[in-house]
Amino acid sequence: MSVAQTNTRVALGLELLRSMIRIRSFEEAARSVHAKGEIPGVLHLSIGQEAMPAGVCANLRLTDTIASTHRGHGHCIAKGAGPAAMMAELFGRLDGTCRGKGGSMHIADFAVGMLGANGVVGGGIGIAVGAAQAARLLGDGRVSACFFGDGAVNRGPFLEGLNWARIYDLPVLFVCEDNGFAAFTRPTETTGGPGAPARARSIGIPTFEVDGNDAMAVHDAAAEALEQCRRGKGPAFLYALTYRIDGHTIADRTPYRSAEEVQLRRADDPIERLRATLAEQGVEAAALMRIAVEAEHEMQAAIAFARASPIPGVHEALSDVQDAGAPS
């Protein structure tokens, strides 16, 4: 690599690291206030999986769209949503991205093309596919990306959505985050045959497999895949193995796995990995530290913002239902 190339890679690495650290900080902050009872609903944390949203979304423009899952904080932040409004949403406040109506499971920020977390496994697939179809119809050059877990690959919409994207050659990147679990069950118990990438290939979709804890590798694979989408070659599929460090929900104490297993996987933290690489490449410890400190400050500010945000009044419950026939 030339010096210029190395510099570009380091800059990219720092961008991805910042993205991952912000996600991690957001979720750790959310977990801490949840423990204090400040967040009413349940949380699905993506700690340990941050390389996926960071790596993929670094290749997306503001106008590009993504569809997400119940585990959507990372996708939201990586696509550009502000943590303050997101935190306010978890608190159920008026300044939340969804004005307190959605909560964690429906977090969304349409201003940055984040078309929503989703409470239904596989529910985002068709939304991303349709957004890509709209982009094609409008000819505006947008692409879309669709995140889903290992559990979604056994639901009908997986087949229907992949097939649909293929036959219309839609610019959509399918991103399968295999984090080792669907709720309490391992993918090996419920997924027949060679797995998700083989299924994508059987539908004629070019497939990329990558280490899901290596942010640079995720980024590069997504870059190549999205390049194909943008060039009109139709959909692409990105499959990555990662690991869900926390429980399925914040309440899940994971009796179905051993502490050793978690310990082992924790050692492969995507943030630590990238941090180490960047340090090797000569990035100063202080610079790396600064990212963490800034993120920490940002999230404390987000909590303060959320706390200060008004609780939506009861009348808010009746708004934004529909124009005709709205409740009164």
Added chain:
Amino acid sequence: MSVAQTNTRVALGLELLRSMIRIRSFEEAARSVHAKGEIPGVLHLSIGQEAMPAGVCANLRLTDTIASTHRGHGHCIAKGAGPAAMMAELFGRLDGTCRGKGGSMHIADFAVGMLGANGVVGGGIGIAVGAAQAARLLGDGRVSACFFGDGAVNRGPFLEGLNWARIYDLPVLFVCEDNGFAAFTRPTETTGGPGAPARARSIGIPTFEVDGNDAMAVHDAAAEALEQCRRGKGPAFLYALTYRIDGHTIADRTPYRSAEEVQLRRADDPIERLRATLAEQGVEAAALMRIAVEAEHEMQAAIAFARASPIPGVHEALSDVQDAGAPS
């Protein structure tokens, strides 16, 4: 082949020929009375596709089960249902297999393990899979087969059902009858990638591909596939190309295809093919003729039976709904 083997093959050929001719005769008889207005509902004919049910069902026992489609007459007859009760069903009569409540689209004969035609594309897949699961639970050695069209492979239940059968290693044979059309649309327009067999393989299911107009070949492939199922190896998949000679329904005048195309495909009639083979193998013309004549008589008798069967009284409409909370 030894003489004994040849004799066995000829006997099998005659069995398959009889099965196919009976299906053809049934449908032609039904078409003729439909034209006279004696059958109230719509018919989906499988003329030209008879090798599939004949070839597959020749390998099934009475206690084995099948699930079918909207185009289910052939499956029903091949599995052993009587044409008289079937014809009465098309007429909507009390002696119909479903007492006149189902009609062609819901024709069924549970006494011979035919668990029903289905008005929902892909609707039979889960039923066959579940029947196989029951067989496993009960340990009774039954297998099940599931017929569906090329159109069903783009619906969610296709993925969900195949995956399910694989992970539990259920004794079920999936039979995809690709007859060139899903209603007015060709599979090539709506099915992405290399097609159904590749999809089955991507789920780890052993797949057999065969000429769907060659009854002996269908039989042999199904025999091998079902043998695997019976030996506890789990599901198998049989894919065959055939051709829908008639319209999607009896009312469809097929403006979307050329007369030449139909002419060409008609020349590859599975019944004629097997008849020719058997004649070559020395079966007398008279014996072959007798099968057709017998079938013709059987179907005329079926029509007579149907005509004579009572029209269900209005009170019948209220029966067989449910035990608790039945209408009165």
Added chain:
Amino acid sequence: MNEMTLIAATQAGLAEEMRRDTRVWCLGEDLARGGVFGQYAGFLEEFGPKRVVSTPISEAMIMSAGLGAALAGTRPVVEMRIADFTLCAMDELVNQVAKVRYMFGGQARAPMVIRMPHGLARFSAAQHSQSLEAWLVHIPGLVVLAPATAADCKGLMKAAIRSDDPVILFEPRSIWASTGEVPGGDDVTPIGVARIARRGDDVTLVSWSMTVPLALAAAESAAREGISVEVVDLRSLWPWDKEAVLASVARTRRAVIAHEAVKIAGFGAEIAATIGEELAGTLVAPVVRVGAPRIPVPYAPLLEDAYRVTSEKILAGLRQVARGRSAAHDDRSSATT
């Protein structure tokens, strides 16, 4: 005014809207071949394959790709072929389409029309004949329409497409071939406004979709028996024109509701309950609901007739409320209730 079939009227409405607004497009099975009932004939030729999308048999995806495309700036018309198949896309419709605007706090809109030809047709039996409008009225976020005339088939199609809400358009398949007058211009039927299909004084008969002609026939027969029936064609089921219905019933003091769907927990129950709530003391006879018995739709014609709401059954309902109590008796009692 043009005389045209109901199906042609829907087709004209859709075509006009597609010409007016290039963001409007349609998707569904066999659309490139004119649609299974021919109601998209010529569309591919006029609008091209990006706006007339022939889909795989993937109802869940038809619905959710429609939703994604609506969220991303287009206005899809989603063809369900027949209402029964919507059951294959119910999660997408109810958990996603209906809820996106609310769930996301107003950030998102889903301007979609979901076409659902519904009800009995040609002895199609249990899985191809259902009327499930009560279900969708129950679901917050959805507008539910059910036109009965050529003018409204066109006018509500246009209204549905122009609405920013997701709109369910139940289409009266069994009477599509009948004809009616359609205004020549760009006439949009207002959502939420009932149509008084016939004036009358003794009984209010509320109906919609394919049942309206039966209601009118029943009213005609009733008139010969001296019962003057006001027929209200609801057209919109949500929002429904409570004011029009209550105003009519307040005057006639007798109400019959007739729909093809199963009577139990049908939308007629909501109307009857509402009439009870608002006009309880003033009614001179209990509200009568005419609907199908709680049975799946059977195949054989005579059995289907047992399921089918007919003008005779509606007439029986009319007689029942008209007979109920004598007018004189009513007048006395109403003074005290």
Added chain:
Amino acid sequence: MNEMTLIAATQAGLAEEMRRDTRVWCLGEDLARGGVFGQYAGFLEEFGPKRVVSTPISEAMIMSAGLGAALAGTRPVVEMRIADFTLCAMDELVNQVAKVRYMFGGQARAPMVIRMPHGLARFSAAQHSQSLEAWLVHIPGLVVLAPATAADCKGLMKAAIRSDDPVILFEPRSIWASTGEVPGGDDVTPIGVARIARRGDDVTLVSWSMTVPLALAAAESAAREGISVEVVDLRSLWPWDKEAVLASVARTRRAVIAHEAVKIAGFGAEIAATIGEELAGTLVAPVVRVGAPRIPVPYAPLLEDAYRVTSEKILAGLRQVARGRSAAHDDRSSATT
């Protein structure tokens, strides 16, 4: 009698039936890990993996494999995790399970139980909180149950499993952790029979599932205001115990129906309409329905409260009917209506 939680009672009911009949088995997501709410804890160990089947996230297949297995001689208990996810299996439930017996002319039976924990719980928002019982009451072929007590959670589980009909078991998730008395023996709650949860003379309050405790609390408060409320816990929604409800209302001449589901086109409408049909002239006040506004379920607690039916809202309904008209006035008018 044992005091146990509602969830433990359902678990006991299922376990007893699985011990009694080896054809009974259950399937659903995470069952091998005891189920998402722990209600299958120990089942894998006791009954083995063929009878306690942990499935992929494939709701359509969970439902239809259940159906196929029922048609082939077993008696599956289908776990939907929460009612909302049934939307992913609606075709399988409504077009197949509900109709097989009828469609096939009585050849087939589908003895299945479909478990659907339903309703609000822990601020779960729009896609994890729905109550859709009105939908399934509308569907011929289905039995619909909705127990509210520990005894009935167990007793109706047993009844459901023993029934040869497909039975929908709505389970009161939000009150699962509460406790109640459960008879020690093999007590099966009869299907179609309501339970009088509290005797009273002035108003009949009909409710079911998680709303019953709220109804009882409201009745308690009303009693302090001098309104004597009879609380009918319906338990079975289809068939529902019309006789019990009508007998009570005939006596009290005032009725309130309370359910957590959206009020519009909810099952309360059917009950209100029926009361109107049967007892119109005898009521002294219009029937009041208490249900959720027609909005998706919001996340924030205060907003959820706007959706939530509470004992206060029920009490307001009780006051409304009690106030409605004075008894003296009623007595006069009822003579003539």
